Amino acid sequence: xxxxxxxxxxxxxxxxxxxxxxxxxxxxxxxxxxxxxxxxxxxxxxxxxxxxxxxxxxxxxxxxxxxxxxxxxxxxxxxxxxxxxxxxxxxxxxxxxxxxxxxxxxxxxxxxxxxxxxxxxxxxxxxxxxxxxxxxxxxxxxxxxxxxxxxxxxxxxxxxxxxxxxxxxxxxxxxxxxxxxxxxxxxxxxxxxxxxxxxxxxxxxxxxxxxxxxxxxxxxxxxxxxxxxxxxxxxxxxxxxxxxxxxxxxxxxxxxxxxxxxxxxxxxxxxxxxxxxxxxxxxxxxxxxxxxxxxxxxxxxxxxxxxxxxxxxxxxxxxxxxxxxxxxxxxxxxxxxxxxxxxxxxxxxxxxxxxxxxxxxxxxxxxxxxxxxxxxxxxxxxxxxxxxxxxxxxxxxxxxxxxxxxxxxxxxxxxxxxxxxxxxxxxxxxxxxxxxxxxxxxxxxxxxxxxxxxxxxxxxxxxxxxxxxxxxxxxxxxxxxxxxxxxxxxxxxxxxxxxxxxxxxxxxxxxxxxxxxxxxxxxxxxxxxxxxxxxxxxxxxxxxxxxxxxxxxxx
Amino acid sequence: xxxxxxxxxxxxxxxxxxxxxxxxxxxxxxxxxxxxxxxxxxxxxxxxxxxxxxxxxxxxxxxxxxxxxxxxxxxxxxxxxxxxxxxxxxxxxxxxxxxxxxxxxxxxxxxxxxxxxxxxxxxxxxxxxxxxxxxxxxxxxxxxxxxxxxxxxxxxxxxxxxxxxxxxxxxxxxxxxxxxxxxxxxxxxxxxxxxxxxxxxxxxxxxxxxxxxxxxxxxxxxxxxxxxxxxxxxxxxxxxxxxxxxxxxxxxxxxxxxxxxxxxxxxxxxxxxxxxxxxxxxxxxxxxxxxxxxxxxxxxxxxxxxxx
Numbered sequence: 052x053x054x055x056x057x058x059x060x061x062x063x064x065x066x067x068x069x070x071x072x073x074x075x076x077x078x079x080x081x082x083x084x085x086x087x088x089x090x091x092x093x094x095x096x097x098x099x100x101x102x103x104x105x106x107x108x109x110x111x112x113x114x115x116x117x118x119x120x121x122x123x124x125x126x127x128x129x130x131x132x133x134x135x136x137x138x139x140x141x142x143x144x145x146x147x148x149x150x151x152x153x154x155x156x157x158x159x160x161x162x163x164x165x166x167x168x169x170x171x172x173x174x175x176x177x178x179x180x181x182x183x184x185x186x187x188x189x190x191x192x193x194x195x196x197x198x199x200x201x202x203x204x205x206x207x208x209x210x211x212x213x214x215x216x217x218x219x220x221x222x223x224x225x226x227x228x229x230x231x232x233x234x235x236x237x238x239x240x241x242x243x244x245x246x247x248x249x250x251x252x253x254x255x256x257x258x259x260x261x262x263x264x265x266x267x268x269x270x271x272x273x274x275x276x277x278x279x280x281x282x283x284x285x286x287x288x289x290x291x292x293x294x295x296x297x298x299x300x301x302x303x304x305x306x307x308x309x310x311x312x313x314x315x316x317x318x319x320x321x322x323x324x325x326x327x328x329x330x331x332x333x334x335x336x337x338x339x340x341x342x343x344x345x346x347x348x349x350x351x352x353x354x355x356x357x358x359x360x361x362x363x364x365x366x367x368x369x370x371x372x373x374x375x376x377x378x379x380x381x382x383x384x385x386x387x388x389x390x391x392x393x394x395x396x397x398x399x400x401x402x403x404x405x406x407x408x409x410x411x412x413x414x415x416x417x418x419x420x421x422x423x424x425x426x427x428x429x430x431x432x433x434x435x436x437x438x439x440x441x442x443x444x445x446x447x448x449x450x451x452x453x454x455x456x457x458x459x460x461x462x463x464x465x466x467x468x469x470x471x472x473x474x475x476x477x478x479x480x481x482x483x484x485x486x487x488x489x490x491x492x493x494x495x496x497x498x499x500x501x502x503x504x505x506x507x508x509x510x511x512x513x514x515x516x517x518x519x520x521x522x523x524x525x526x527x528x529x530x531x532x533x534x535x536x537x538x539x540x541x542x543x544x545x546x547x548x549x550x551x552x553x554x555x556x557x558x559x560x561x562x563x564x565x566x567x568x569x570x571x572x573x574x575x576x577x578x579x580x581x582x583x584x585x586x587x588x589x590x591x592x593x594x595x596x597x598x599x600x601x602x603x604x605x606x
Numbered sequence: 607x608x609x610x611x612x613x614x615x616x617x618x619x620x621x622x623x624x625x626x627x628x629x630x631x632x633x634x635x636x637x638x639x640x641x642x643x644x645x646x647x648x649x650x651x652x653x654x655x656x657x658x659x660x661x662x663x664x665x666x667x668x669x670x671x672x673x674x675x676x677x678x679x680x681x682x683x684x685x686x687x688x689x690x691x692x693x694x695x696x697x698x699x700x701x702x703x704x705x706x707x708x709x710x711x712x713x714x715x716x717x718x719x720x721x722x723x724x725x726x727x728x729x730x731x732x733x734x735x736x737x738x739x740x741x742x743x744x745x746x747x748x749x750x751x752x753x754x755x756x757x758x759x760x761x762x763x764x765x766x767x768x769x770x771x772x773x774x775x776x777x778x779x780x781x782x783x784x785x786x787x788x789x790x791x792x793x794x795x796x797x798x799x800x801x802x803x804x805x806x807x808x809x810x811x812x813x814x815x816x817x818x819x820x821x822x823x824x825x826x827x828x829x830x831x832x833x834x835x836x837x838x839x840x841x842x843x844x845x846x847x848x849x850x851x852x853x854x855x856x857x858x859x860x861x862x863x864x865x866x867x868x869x870x871x872x873x874x875x876x877x878x879x880x881x882x883x884x885x886x887x888x889x890x891x892x893x894x895x896x897x898x899x900x901x902x903x904x905x906x907x908x909x910x911x912x913x914x
Contacts, residue, residue: 437900
């Protein structure tokens with residue numbers, strides 16, 4: 052080839068190792084990929100697959116040591132980035148290659164105004180005549196990324212912006228110097244679903260307008276399907292499948308791709324309780340449940356306001372059923388969990404458990420309630436005491452409620468419980484940090500089961516987990532419900548996740564219930580506008596829905 | 607079940623050893639900590655039996671041996687030299703260890719216990735109780751500690767027990783504030799919420815979940831504080847408000863030797879070295895303890911092999 056075509060970015064045989072006190076880990080093990088101008092490449096993988104490490108090599112933000120690039124080249128418009136001097140790379144970073152991070156709050160400096168921080172990009176690269184000129188450009192950019200009243204908001208600080216707006220600010224900073232390549236590292240993972248869709252649309256628009264290449268790093272198949280032209284699926288530091296995304300998803304060659312596709316929450320494969328023949332007896336009944344929080348603004352007392360976190364909520368959880376509570380952040384769903392666990396008292400309203408008023412329970416009655424209702428938390432890293440062995444953690448309900456089992460039988464019970472949640476009985480002697488996120492969530496479930504509860508409240512119990520692990524945990528919960536006659540309240544922001552699992556769904560917004568009914572009615576005939584927005588935001592692209600049903604019918 | 611195989615190279619569960627045996631093997635793995643422990647054991651034995659064996663030599667005045675330099679010629683009692691009244695420095699260090707340790711250990715222990723308890727209450731309860739405790743602490747802290755000590759000792763009169771009380775009071779704020787801050791942080795951890803939701807009593811939450819998180823920090827501070835307390839005590843003794851002759855401590859020995867530092871350095875040097883070695887040993891041991899009690903760090907002591 053004489054006039055050889057030079058791709059925008061070409062990574063060849065990249066290998067990155069991390070050497071720590073626990074030996075050498077090959078985070079990236081021979082990755083090769085290319086991105087053309089105006090094209091979107093999705094790098095798809097679960098946590099620890101090495102997808103973010105490869106991006107940090109391109110941006111020169113890899114921590115070295117412990118990281119070390121052992122082989123490969125990264126060519127940007129034909130020039131090898133790895134052979135450049137730090138000064139040359141700084142010139143390219145920001146102006147020709149820019150990155151959008153997952154957590155905008157962590158990457159914005161809290162003590163400078165947002166406008167100042169965007170303007171800084173122009174100043175650093177000498178693209179503005181003076182401070183005022185830089186500020187004007189910053190304001191124009193903020194308008195372009197859809198921030199209303201950009202002029203006055205430019206003087207505000209990061210904490211005064213919502214998550215979605217902060218991500219818009221990050222995008223503005225990335226776009227400041229019209230880069231040729233944008234790397235978006237999980238740009239919407241920390242955002243609510245409806246906001247997520249808006250941000251993705253914005254990125255797509257801007258990309259089309261400016262003809263940039265885009266590398267989208269994500270764990271979310273739907274996001275990849277929506278955005279990307281081509282996909283590279285990474286597992287354990289190597290690419291297991293790559294190519295045009297529709298082909299890769301429709302005719303997956305690698306087993307791992309098939310596994311990922313199978314983990315998409317699936318309508319056909321219902322995991323709900325037994326079909327409804329007669330109405331089961333109610334177990335937990337909430338009536339007009341409300342909770343207000345007092346807000347104090349600033350230092351001056353008296354200027355405090357009231358925030359209604361939960362607004363006259365009614366629901367009924369029946370025996371052996373699952374109630375899904377769905378809402379975005381600030382919808383009041385987690386406050387409901389706290390109320391039901393008696394971690395906080397309501398402003399008004401009541402909850403009856405087995406006909407007894409929950410909020411008047413005291414002493415022995417309250418202790419009995421705490422035995423019957425257990426909770427599984429979102430963060431499996433935070434909910435297990437790192438200083439306690441797995442045996443002590445799982446046996447904790449037994450230690451609190453001494454009448455369940457005599458002490459000498461705890462050990463056997465713990466081993467049984469671990470087996471029940473798919474762990475090995477030998478794991479009892481280990482400590483939480485020795486387990487993966489999914490395994491820790493299994494430990495948390497084993498602990499919740501120890502006191503033989505009737506109800507388990509799962510507060511975003513699978514949200515922190517990789518998609519394939521999510522599916523396993525949900526299958527486990529469904530299986531346990533049938534075996535142990537459990538009822539669940541399953542709180543989540545992710546509608547598709549509960550579809551196969553919940554019997555009834557309650558959609559919440561701003562503390563109030565917007566729609567409540569049987570799962571199928573809600574999905575097939577949503578009555579409320581907000582429910583429809585949520586449904587369409589969480590939807591996977593139409594072409595992917597097709598391949599999915601084909602794949603499952605074929606299986 | 608693929609999810610099990612991913613990271614389940616089950617570690618060889620070690621044959622059930624006793625807790626003491628495990629601790630001993632973890633100590634063996636850190637040679638510095640082992641020497642520190644040996645030194646402290648030696649010190650403890652010295653404190654218990656030293657005065658009985660060598661008490662007379664420590665108070666035997668010998669004007670011929672005034673400020674005698676360290677040498678092997680005058681017998682083993684004068685290996686480290688003699689003090690300004692010709693008493694054997696070795697004997698005095700051995701005998702002085704008992705009072706020094708008694709004062710320092712009680713003072714540090716008292717301030718850790720009182721500080722930690724008040725800090726636990728302030729951090730766990732919050733509200734008015736916390737405010738009152740914290741403002742009193744602020745008051746104690748805003749006084750120069752030497753001034754507090756002087757005033758209290760002047761009013762109560764100098765004695766060993768009053769000295770301990772004063773030393774403890776001036777150190778309490780450090781433990782109290784640290785404990786409160788750490789408790790408040792630990793309280794907001796999800797596993798504490800989880801324990802409360804399971805019906806755990808306050809006592810269980812505090813002693814099973816919060817205290818184990820706070821304790822290593824407190825022990826580390828206590829080890830550092832130990833030397834500070836010995837020095838403060840010597841300062842007070844020097845001002846005539848601490849240990850009074852004929853009683854003496856390492857600190858008061860350093861203070862006495864100060865006058866002769868140009869002509870006879872060994873008067874201050876040997877007791878000073880004893881203080882340093884003790885504080886250093888405690889420090890090393892405290893840092894070993896912090897690692898040994900932390901499941902995430904313990905592998906460093908277990909031959910460094912990988913657990914995952």
